[in-house]
Amino acid sequence: MPLSRLDQRYGTAVRGVWTSVLGRTDQSWKGLRSWRDADAKAFQRRTVPIILAGERQVATLTASYLEQLYKEIDDKAKRVALDLDAVTGTALRGVDPYDVYDRPFNEIYAALSDGVPLDAAVQRGEHRLETLVKTDLQLARTHTVREVADDMPRFAYTVRELQGEYDCALCIVASTQRYMKRDLAPIHPGCDCLVKLVTADEDPGQVIDEQKLEQIHKAVEDALGQSDRGARAIDYRQILVTNDHGEIGPILGFKGQRFTGPGDIQPS
Known part of the structure; x- marks a missing residue:
């Protein structure tokens, strides 16, 4: 089935958020001079707010998209009241996001303890970071769909x-x-x-x-x-x-x- 204009606009908008968030987090990662605890904390202070803002953007875009879809079958449908705190941040994993974004650094430390060269260990950490960011942006979307769907009984x-x-x-x-x-x-x-x-x-x-x-x-x-x-x-x-x-x-x-x-x- 071909995508509608609404589908295309929504898909383009979400991809734009992904590109921006991933680009900014990657830039922060590549700007690190070392990967010690102090640098990890500084990285988290810079990037976790960016990721959380991206999650909220994805959630808002998704809720708006689903509202418009629902209006096509029920033109009297009320606007959905979405609690963004319920579909972003700690709500996604049940874990503080700052703890989540310790994991790329833990990946480096674990690799180094196994004798992996520093460059390869850093690449592992970078890959873990990218996977975490992509997953959290996805979770913001899927959590939003579940929450919004509760108010759309005809779906x-x-x-x-x-x-x-x-x-x-x-x-x-x-x-x-x-x-x-x-x-x-x-x-x-x-x-x-x-x-x-x-x-x-x-x-x-x-x-x-x-x-x-x-x-x-x-x-x-x-x-x-x-x-x-x-x-x-x-x-x-x-x-x-x-x-x-x-x-x-x-x-x-x-x-x-x-x-x-x-x-x-x-x-x-």
Whole structure:
């Protein structure tokens, strides 16, 4: 299903927040002169407010987007009163965000204690930081969907719409499913699927697009020699798939690669 203008505006706005927050936190990280406790605390003082502000932006954009969606089926719907403190910050993990953003530094210390060179240890910390930020921005979105959905009784389920030129295979599998609106959770850090609340007169069942589901598993099996219905034996998050290639069908690759055809994706 093509994305509506509303979907596109919302997706663009959220990606803009992600880009800004990730860019500013990365800049702060790269500006560190050392990774001792004092530097960690200074980093947290600079960046945690940026991340929290990003979470609130994502939550506000999501609530506004869902309100507009709901007005399409109920033009008398009231505005949603969203408590931002309930869908951001400590509410996301049950842990103080300042403690959460100690973890990249703990990652460095643990790596160094295992004999990992400093440069490699710092890279591990940087990767942990990026994963934490992406996850928290996602959690702000999913928590908001759950909270807002409570005030929208005509919405019964959530579905995921794919947005990117490339999506990971796990997201494509998820896009073939329906989820109860209170059970929504992030798929993986970096997932940019558009979450939509939908109406239904009756439960359509877990799988709502059997054809797409079978196509993605077949594409994975054709490329790698096996597929996995649970997406566990094979890490579907690492497999990229084009959403639209009219000539030759789905093309698979691995994250970090750019490719031109099936011959370019042989696993190492």
